[in-house]
Amino acid sequence: DTGVSQDPRHKITKRGQNVTFRCDPISEHNRLYWYRQTLGQGPEFLTYFQNEAQLEKSRLLSDRFSAERPKGSFSTLEIQRTEQGDSAMYLCASTGGGSYEQYFGPGTRLTVT
Amino acid sequence: GENVEQHPSTLSVQEGDSAVIKCTYSDSASNYFPWYKQELGKRPQLIIDIRSNVGEKKDQRIAVTLNKTAKHFSLHITETQPEDSAVYFCAASDSWGKLQFGAGTQVVVTP
Numbered sequence: 407d408t409g410v411s412q413d414p415r416h417k418i419t420k421r422g423q424n425v426t427f428r429c430d431p432i433s434e435h436n437r438l439y440w441y442r443q444t445l446g447q448g449p450e451f452l453t454y455f456q457n458e459a460q461l462e463k464s465r466l467l468s469d470r471f472s473a474e475r476p477k478g479s480f481s482t483l484e485i486q487r488t489e490q491g492d493s494a495m496y497l498c499a500s501t502g503g504g505s506y507e508q509y510f511g512p513g514t515r516l517t518v519t
Numbered sequence: 520g521e522n523v524e525q526h527p528s529t530l531s532v533q534e535g536d537s538a539v540i541k542c543t544y545s546d547s548a549s550n551y552f553p554w555y556k557q558e559l560g561k562r563p564q565l566i567i568d569i570r571s572n573v574g575e576k577k578d579q580r581i582a583v584t585l586n587k588t589a590k591h592f593s594l595h596i597t598e599t600q601p602e603d604s605a606v607y608f609c610a611a612s613d614s615w616g617k618l619q620f621g622a623g624t625q626v627v628v629t630p
Contacts, residue, residue, distance in 0.1 A: 437616055448620030449606045506551045510562040
């Protein structure tokens with residue numbers, strides 16, 4: 407499968423715990439984006455990378471959120487001290503080669519109890 | 520920042536009829552306008568997109584139109600089929616690719 411992949415697909419955690427998600431973009435895509443989607447809403451931009459550089463972070467991304475893309479390939483999104491309001495689908499998308507088309511992964515559904 | 524509004528929030532059509540979804544955007548720097556289809560529990564899938572230097576684009580039964588002056592763009596689906604039932608999202612972005620999505624339109628095609 408050469409599409410965008412995300413792991414895990416589902417995560418249930420207790421409030422206050424830390425969680426980490428992984429995204430593997432399409433090979434050779436240099437731009438990688440993280441979005442968050444809650445039920446009944448469109449995806450909301452969180453942050454994006456061009457290669458290993460994080461170029462922008464949304465105001466939605468509190469200090470509890472951190473993202474990395476250390477080698478310009480896969481990316482991780484970590485949420486510290488999770489809150490119930492963090493429950494959502496976390497989507498990753500990638501693009502490259504000068505294209506504007508973003509291809510989404512299947513998402514990681516986070517449930518904070 | 521960019522703000523995208525999408526209407527209607529729900530759309531029910533008879534199979535074979537046409538469906539139209541409209542979006543407006545606020546940032547004149549936006550130059551890329553994709554449309555995504557999302558089925559329940561699935562990832563958003565790109566179905567068609569348009570760049571700001573083009574007024575209309577068509578791909579089989581779907582078409583998108585863009586009016587830069589009025590800052591609005593629309594999705595047209597002709598000859599709707601039950602498998603077109605899904606949530607459709609419009610989005611807008613500038614050259615950096617950060618997508619701002621509309622709130623979505625639930626399309627229901629009844630046989």
